[in-house]
Structure formats: C-alpha cells, structure tokens
Amino acid sequence: MKILTLKLKNFRNYTTCKVDFASTITILIGDNGQGKTNLLESILYLSTTRSFRVDDDKLMIKKGEQFSSIEASIQVNTIKKLQVILHPEGKSLFAMGNKISRSSDFIGIVNAVLFAPSDIELFEDSPKVRRRLMDIEIGKINKHYMKALNNYTKLVKDRNQLLKNQVLDHTLFKSLEDLMIQQQGFIIKQRQVFIDKINETLTQYYQALSNSSHNIHIEYECCIQQQEDFEKEFAYKYQRLFDKDLALKMTTFGIHREDLTFYFDEFKVEDFTSQGQRRLIILAFKLALIEYIKEYSKELPILLLDDVLSELDEKRRRNLFKVLNKDIQTIITTIGIDDDLGISNYKVIKIVDKGVIYE
Ligand SMILES: Nc1ncnc2c1ncn2[C@@H]1O[C@H](COP(=O)(O)OP(=O)(O)O)[C@@H](O)[C@H]1O
Ligand SMILES: [Mg+2]
Incomplete structure (x- = not known):
C-alpha cells in the first residue's frame, strides 16, 4: 500500500499542508522542532487512531484552534480517501466520505509501521x-x-x-x-x-x-x-x-x-x-x-523512519538502505544527509521548515 497525498489542517504546528509522496523513498529534511515527527505522527494516527506520543488527542490540535484534520489518499487496490477530524468532543473518522463510528472499522485501512528513537x-x-x-x-x-x-x-x-x-x-x-x-x-x-x-x-x-x-x-x-x-x-x-x-x-x-x-x-x-x-x-x-x-x-505497510539516520553510523546507514525492500514505501525524517547512501536514484527530498513543506 502507498500513501499518495497527505493533507493536514491545524495539526500540531501545521496550518495547512499538502504533501505528495514518492512511491519509493521520501526524505523529509529539517532542523529540530520544525514538524518532521508531527507529520509522521499524523500518518500513524490514520493507521491506529491514536498518537504514538500523547494520550490526549487535543494536544495535536494546533494551539489556539478548535479542530484539526488529517486527510490522505491511500492506494491499496483502488484509491481510498481517509479523514480524521479531531475536535474538542473527540474524533470523527471518515472513509470515502462515510462516517465510521467504530475505530476498529477504521484501524488498519492504512497500515503504517513506525520506527521512532524512543522505541529503544x-x-x-x-x-x-x-x-x-x-x-x-x-x-x-x-x-x-x-x-x-x-x-x-x-x-x-x-x-x-x-x-x-x-x-x-x-x-x-x-x-x-x-x-x-x-x-x-x-x-x-x-x-x-x-x-x-x-x-x-x-x-x-x-x-x-x-x-x-x-x-x-x-x-x-x-x-x-x-x-x-x-x-x-x-x-x-x-x-x-x-x-x-x-x-x-x-x-x-x-x-x-x-x-x-x-x-x-x-x-x-x-x-x-x-x-x-x-x-x-x-x-x-x-x-x-x-x-x-x-x-x-x-499488503506491504508504509514504513516511517523517524530520525533514524543520525542515530546510526555510516556503515549501518548503508546496511539499512541495502536491507530495505524497494517495494515498501518509506518516509524518512532527518536533520540532514551528507552522502547519497546509495539511494540517489530513487528518493525524493522535501524540506520541513516551521510547519511548511518545500519541494
Ligand atoms: N498543538 C500544537 N500546536 C502548535 N504547535 C505545536 C503543537 N504541538 C507541537 N507543536 C510544535 O511542533 C514542533 C515540534 O515538531 P516535531 O515534529 O516534533 O519536530 P521535529 O521536526 O524535530 O521532528 C515544536 O515546535 C512544537 O512547539
Ligand atoms: Mg522529530
């Protein structure tokens, strides 16, 4: 499965944001505190209907705003459109425009696997x-x-x-x-x-x-x-x-x-x-x-790797890219890369800066 597009509204430090992902590797580069992990958090939320960082969903609504929206087009066999709206009363889930009342019917439509540094x-x-x-x-x-x-x-x-x-x-x-x-x-x-x-x-x-x-x-x-x-x-x-x-x-x-x-x-x-x-x-x-x-x-899930590169030495970084299955859509966040890691011909780089994503 692949995520084609993600749209965020008032999610964490994003006001509005639309990102198209490569079907292979997308690398999100940005300094600390710019919104890289926030973006992965939103994709994982679509997968599990919970944050991997906080128990209180309201913390993900942009400061000073009333609601937050995460929207994505997912390609499984056909294209599925999913949306989560976070509001003061809780959350509302939609698949193809239909309201889904039970989380269990929504969980797993997108399957994303996350590596986060705190996992250790x-x-x-x-x-x-x-x-x-x-x-x-x-x-x-x-x-x-x-x-x-x-x-x-x-x-x-x-x-x-x-x-x-x-x-x-x-x-x-x-x-x-x-x-x-x-x-x-x-x-x-x-x-x-x-x-x-x-x-x-x-x-x-x-x-x-x-x-x-x-x-x-x-x-x-x-x-x-x-x-x-x-x-x-x-x-x-x-x-x-x-x-x-x-x-x-x-x-x-x-x-x-x-x-x-x-x-x-x-x-x-x-x-x-x-x-x-x-x-x-x-x-x-x-x-x-x-x-x-x-x-x-x-189905192959979407792989989200948060800050994994800065945590590995160069040899292990190269090993990681050798091991990654090319058919798995992978989204990697990092504060920077100084070599091409042998992946120069199948990656797309985007810059994350204060809640804005630049191509
Ligand atoms: N609910 C929120 N409203 C506005 N900004 C937020 C909210 N939650 C977190 N932030 C901001 O998001 C930034 C952290 O984003 P994060 O994705 O963790 O950074 P990084 O790019 O280092 O991974 C911080 O600047 C923080 O102040
Ligand atoms: Mg981070």
Whole structure:
C-alpha cells in the first residue's frame, strides 16, 4: 500500500499542508522542532487512531484552534480517501466520505509501521508497553483479535467488580471465567503466531543491519504452559488463585499479565546490549514486523523512519538502505544527509521548515 497525498489542517504546528509522496523513498529534511515527527505522527494516527506520543488527542490540535484534520489518499487496490477530524468532543473518522463510528472499522485501512528513537525504551519499559505494541500490530490486521481483546477487558472488569463487592456466587464466577477462557484461547493463539512469524526473520535482519553473527529472538511469556489444553489449565488456575484474587480484589492471572522478552544470543537485551545494538534490534524487529503484516494482510505497510539516520553510523546507514525492500514505501525524517547512501536514484527530498513543506 502507498500513501499518495497527505493533507493536514491545524495539526500540531501545521496550518495547512499538502504533501505528495514518492512511491519509493521520501526524505523529509529539517532542523529540530520544525514538524518532521508531527507529520509522521499524523500518518500513524490514520493507521491506529491514536498518537504514538500523547494520550490526549487535543494536544495535536494546533494551539489556539478548535479542530484539526488529517486527510490522505491511500492506494491499496483502488484509491481510498481517509479523514480524521479531531475536535474538542473527540474524533470523527471518515472513509470515502462515510462516517465510521467504530475505530476498529477504521484501524488498519492504512497500515503504517513506525520506527521512532524512543522505541529503544521498549526493552526497559513495563510489560504493558510491550503488550500494547503487540496488540496494536496484531489488531491492525485482525479485527477478531481486537474484538476478543475488548471482550476480555470487559470481562476482567466485571470479574474484578464482583471481587470488590465480595459477591461470592461461584456459578456467576464460573460463567464469567468460561467466557474469559474462550477469548484468551484465541488471543494466545494469535500472539503465538505473531511472535513465531517475527522470530522467523528477526536474526536475519539484525545480522544484515549490524554485520554481526548474533542471534536475536523473542520469547513469549505466555500465562499458561500448555496451549493445547488451555481450558483445563485456565480453570485450574482460576480455582487455585481465587482466594488471592479475592484478597487483592483483582484478577491476577491471564493474558493481561503476559510479556515478551527479547534475547540477544542467550542474554536478555536489557541486561547485555548497548544503545546502538538496541536501536538495530528495534529496526530489525520493525522489518520482521513488515514480514508478518505482508503474510497475514497480503499488503506491504508504509514504513516511517523517524530520525533514524543520525542515530546510526555510516556503515549501518548503508546496511539499512541495502536491507530495505524497494517495494515498501518509506518516509524518512532527518536533520540532514551528507552522502547519497546509495539511494540517489530513487528518493525524493522535501524540506520541513516551521510547519511548511518545500519541494
Ligand atoms: N498543538 C500544537 N500546536 C502548535 N504547535 C505545536 C503543537 N504541538 C507541537 N507543536 C510544535 O511542533 C514542533 C515540534 O515538531 P516535531 O515534529 O516534533 O519536530 P521535529 O521536526 O524535530 O521532528 C515544536 O515546535 C512544537 O512547539
Ligand atoms: Mg522529530
């Protein structure tokens, strides 16, 4: 898939802006604080209906304005026109001029994958951040997954409420737990597929980016031991942990407590690697993620690389361009480039200056 045109209105530091993108590589060059990341943020918002930087959507409305609009033409098989309007009451989503009332029907129409410098915090962040990353990526291509996750979250809330109210109706608990088990069986299967697919190419990408022979893999810290017999194991755990849950007034077991651990050879990434290595591991992860998206959605996503060049030495920069699939539309932001990185014949450069884009 490709983004052909992006139009912004009152988005962050943009008043109005229209950008056409190359179908291969577009490089956005600009000094600090000019609006490069803002532009990528708007494209990612179309993909996930959330900002990767802030929880409060209102922060993306240009200071002093009432609303903000992100509009794009996306080429999938046909051309799709999408628009998001951010306003004081929330957001409105439109696809081909029709209002879309549920975010889940909008998410994934555009699939964009972002690398941001702050991603390297992933290894030291809480499990919640890693779960969220996995949930967003699976959810973008699998509506059933998003639905199961929403159902499960509601069921946990209900169960926690019963625990808080000290309602000890075991039949009620059992029926809630049965529903939770079904949703979790499905979620675990999808998470396993996701991690297996990433692991297929993670090492290969890391080695190509880093010129090293280290192995990188992700371990899925699944809440159950035996995925084949998950119903039995879940039922047993709920029973065994009931007194603990009742004392703590919350559900202490389930897919909402799972985690991913990244390994560099036999060591945990956060215990062993340098900042530079972590950056390459994240980049390799994003490239492996593209393989997952390609396999399960049959579409190549749009790749957004924020400030990646200044963070890599020249050799690694060249490796990155060697590894990038020429069919993937890539948008790169940078404060400058001093060599052509071997990509001179298929890139378009634009300059970002105080919320204005120059050709
Ligand atoms: N809601 C907003 N209204 C107006 N300006 C904003 C808003 N949010 C952020 N900005 C401005 O956007 C700029 C940061 O843009 P950003 O894209 O992060 O810069 P960079 O080009 O370094 O990536 C800052 O100058 C900031 O003041
Ligand atoms: Mg930036």
